[in-house]
Structures are given as structure tokens and as C-alpha cells.
Amino acid sequence: MTEPTLSVRDVIKELPLGSERISILGGVSFDLQAGEMVALMGPSGSGKSTLLGIVAGLDRPTSGDVILDGLEISRLPERRLAAFRASHVGMVFQAYNLIPTLTALENVQLPLFVTNHNGHHAEHAQHVLETVGLGHRLHHRPSQLSGGEQQRVAVARALVSAPPLLIADEPTGNLDSESGAALMELLSSLRAELGLTILLATHNDAVAARANRVLRLRDGKLAGP
Numbered sequence: 103m104t105e106p107t108l109s110v111r112d113v114i115k116e117l118p119l120g121s122e123r124i125s126i127l128g129g130v131s132f133d134l135q136a137g138e139m140v141a142l143m144g145p146s147g148s149g150k151s152t153l154l155g156i157v158a159g160l161d162r163p164t165s166g167d168v169i170l171d172g173l174e175i176s177r178l179p180e181r182r183l184a185a186f187r188a189s190h191v192g193m194v195f196q197a198y199n200l201i202p203t204l205t206a207l208e209n210v211q212l213p214l215f216v217t218n219h220n221g222h223h224a225e226h227a228q229h230v231l232e233t234v235g236l237g238h239r240l241h242h243r244p245s246q247l248s249g250g251e252q253q254r255v256a257v258a259r260a261l262v263s264a265p266p267l268l269i270a271d272e273p274t275g276n277l278d279s280e281s282g283a284a285l286m287e288l289l290s291s292l293r294a295e296l297g298l299t300i301l302l303a304t305h306n307d308a309v310a311a312r313a314n315r316v317l318r319l320r321d322g323k324l325a326g327p
């Protein structure tokens with residue numbers, strides 16, 4: 103097997119609660135190979151969002167390591183981590199999190215002003231919106247788009263800097279089953295065409311069935327294979 107794209111090693115996350123410390127993640131380890139789509143399942147409160155946040159470098163583990171593309175991100179200083187995250191990790195959330203006053207094209211362009219100060223931002227963003235099937239919705243604002251379309255804008259925004267890893271936290275959670283299936287279809291084709299590695303949290307068996315592999319989290323620990 104080739105070197106994994108993502109390696110999560112003995113990740114523990116504890117938070118202070120009064121004078122105690124509560125355990126959120128109790129030693130989580132797994133690898134993702136490049137080009138895999140893996141579903142993270144588990145009941146509400148099992149630690150899925152916490153784990154995704156740590157993998158994305160938005161949050162730090164209490165102990166343990168996250169190694170992404172050969173770099174130990176859990177130990178990077180904040181500035182380097184922010185730069186690495188911007189170029190290596192795309193994120194999609196249940197609630198889309200688009201900026202309501204900006205058009206689809208403007209929302210998708212936004213990350214390019216952080217990662218790349220030169221270049222043809224509008225043309226590139228348009229191209230990515232076309233890739234997700236929204237070439238006809240460039241100048242619509244989020245309120246003028248369906249939930250499924252808004253989530254596709256969010257996917258385009260997550261991918262505009264061409265990160266190798268896409269992390270999606272319950273991306274179909276606010277969508278009806280038809281739009282959810284269409285979104286999964288899109289993610290599968292992006293995985294196949296771009297060689298994207300995808301880690302997504304979901305409650306939904308139909309969504310998880312589209313993944314290559316399922317990881318099950320319960321009370322902050324992964325169930326055995």
C-alpha cells in the first residue's frame with residue numbers, strides 16, 4: 103500500500119468541565135489513502151464534528167498526531183497551520199455557511215484572495231462552479247438558490263484552491279433525499295475525476311453506502327473493523 107494521505111494517530115481530546123476534564127475523543131487512529139471516500143458514522147454527540155475539526159486543523163488534539171500529506175499538522179504553529187489548511191483542506195458544513203450578500207461566483211472566489219493574490223479569480227471560480235453543475239447560477243445569491251444548489255456552491259468554494267482533502271460535516275443533513283443523493287453523486291464524481299480524498303460525517307445509511315469505507319464512532323472511540 104502507498105503512504106496514506108492522512109494519518110490520525112491516538113488522538114485524544116479532553117475539555118475542562120469545572121474542575122474535571124471530560125473525554126471527547128478517547129484515542130482515535132485511522133488512515134485514509136489518496137482518492138478514498140470514507141464515511142464517519144456515529145450517534146449525535148459521539149465526537150464526529152470534533153474529530154473532523156481536528157483533522158482539518160481547526161482544532162488541536164489534547165494528544166496524538168494528525169499527519170496530512172507528510173506534515174504533522176497537529177504541531178504546526180498557528181500561522182503555518184492556517185496557510186496549510188487553506189491550500190490542503192476544503193470544508194463543507196451542514197448549514198452551507200455561504201455569505202448571504204455575495205453571489206455564488208463571489209462566494210467561490212473568496213478563498214482565492216487568501217491563498218493566491220494574483221491570477222484570474224473570477225474565471226477560475228466560474229470554472230469550478232461549472233464543474234459542480236452551476237454554470238447557470240453564477241450571479242445568484244444564496245437566498246435565490248435551492249438548498250442543494252447552495253451546498254454545491256459550498257463544495258465549489260471548498261475546492262477552488264484545489265485541496266487534496268475534502269472534509270464534509272453532515273453535508274446532506276439539511277437536504278431532502280433527492281438533493282442529498284445528487285450531492286453524493288457529485289462528490290463521487292469529483293473523487294473519481296480529481297482523485298480527491300473525502301472524509302464525511304453522516305447519520306444517513308444511504309449516504310454512507312456511497313463511501314468506499316465506513317468508520318464508526320461511539321463515545322469518542324472507533325469501533326473495530
Ligand SMILES: Nc1ncnc2c1ncn2[C@@H]1O[C@H](COP(=O)(O)OP(=O)(O)O)[C@@H](O)[C@H]1O
Pocket residue numbers: 117126144145146147148149150151152153
Ligand atoms: N466546546 C465544547 N465544550 C464542551 N463540550 C463539547 C464542546 N464541543 C463538543 N462537546 C461535547 O463533545 C461531544 C462530542 O460532540 P461532537 O463532536 O459535536 O459530536 P457529533 O458531531 O458526533 O454530534 C458531545 O458530548 C458534546 O457535547
Ligand SMILES: [Mg+2]
Pocket residue numbers: 150151152271
Ligand atoms: Mg456533529
